[in-house]
Amino acid sequence: MSTPAFDDVQVGDALPGQSFPITRADLVRYCGASGDFNTIHWSERIAREVGLPGVIAHGMFTMATAVRVVTSWVGDPGAIVQYGVRFTKPVPVDDVLGATLDVAAVVAAKDEEARTVRVDLTATTPGPNGAPVGVLGRARAVVRLP
Amino acid sequence: MVNASFAGRTYPPTPPYEVGREKIREFAEVAGEHPFHVDPEAARAAGYADVIAPPTFAVIIAQRCDAQLVRDPEAGIDYSRVVHGEQSFRHHRPIVAGDRLVAVLHVDSVRSAGGHSMVTTRSEISTETGETVCTATSTLVVRGEDA
Numbered sequence: 001m002s003t004p005a006f007d008d009v010q011v012g013d014a015l016p017g018q019s020f021p022i023t024r025a026d027l028v029r030y031c032g033a034s035g036d037f038n039t040i041h042w043s044e045r046i047a048r049e050v051g052l053p054g055v056i057a058h059g060m061f062t063m064a065t066a067v068r069v070v071t072s073w074v075g076d077p078g079a080i081v082q083y084g085v086r087f088t089k090p091v092p093v094d095d096v097l098g099a100t101l102d103v104a105a106v107v108a109a110k111d112e113e114a115r116t117v118r119v120d121l122t123a124t125t126p127g128p129n130g131a132p133v134g135v136l137g138r139a140r141a142v143v144r145l146p
Numbered sequence: 147m148v149n150a151s152f153a154g155r156t157y158p159p160t161p162p163y164e165v166g167r168e169k170i171r172e173f174a175e176v177a178g179e180h181p182f183h184v185d186p187e188a189a190r191a192a193g194y195a196d197v198i199a200p201p202t203f204a205v206i207i208a209q210r211c212d213a214q215l216v217r218d219p220e221a222g223i224d225y226s227r228v229v230h231g232e233q234s235f236r237h238h239r240p241i242v243a244g245d246r247l248v249a250v251l252h253v254d255s256v257r258s259a260g261g262h263s264m265v266t267t268r269s270e271i272s273t274e275t276g277e278t279v280c281t282a283t284s285t286l287v288v289r290g291e292d293a
Binding site for chain 1: 175194205210226
């Protein structure tokens with residue numbers, strides 16, 4: 001888990017992608033850990049009543065999970081100096097089957113002065129027909145490298 | 147509709163939030179495990195004073211801060227119609243266990259588009275003694291009645 005050196009990183013480098021299984025139990029635990037107990041994250045009935053396909057993951061849980069790809073690559077979560085996303089589609093989490101979040105990431109820019117790199121993330125979940133559905137937009141992390 | 151007159155408003159600092167080791171552990175165990183979140187010795191070996199919080203941990207403090215606006219009846223935000231649109235964090239330094247953090251809420255904008263309202267808030271998070279720690283920016287989309 002050694003941190004990549006700034007000078008060794010090139011724009012276009014792909015980070016190792018990861019696939020994260022998500023269960024309803026994860027959402028319940030995230031409710032408790034984050035303090036966000038919105039019913040759409042644990043009640044199927046309420047989620048459907050407000051027009052969702054079912055219980056969905058917290059956007060913030062998806063955001064936290066996606067950046068694990070960056071944390072694993074850089075080796076120090078404290079090196080992530082900026083991180084932002086747009087929430088574009090929900091991640092439905094079935095009570096039995098759960099869900100999967102697939103995350104890819106690529107180095108998109110280098111700032112020579114700040115010695116930071118910008119990593120752009122792509123997060124998808126399989127849709128009803130199996131095709132990947134993008135769930136985050138403009139998902140970008142800025143990482144300080146030695 | 148969201149009360150547009152709230153745009154530009156700034157709130158007094160929140161009461162301090164004391165960052166606990168076990169709270170960081172609880173958050174990290176579900177939202178991103180790493181030794182620096184759970185092992186004080188590993189974190190110290192990397193130069194941190196104690197375990198550090200994951201990159202999105204500050205949302206706990208930011209959402210408490212946002213509640214001052216969201217729960218204000220005058221603001222006109224129907225929470226059952228709120229969808230999280232965007233979120234970003236700018237870390238001036240990592241959050242460390244033992245930090246006592248206060249947050250100042252700024253309502254950066256209130257706008258309408260396509261029958262929805264969009265509210266962008268910014269929580270400036272600092273220590274009680276004024277050291278800047280994190281800027282958390284959030285856009286909430288309040289879906290219109292007909293949408």
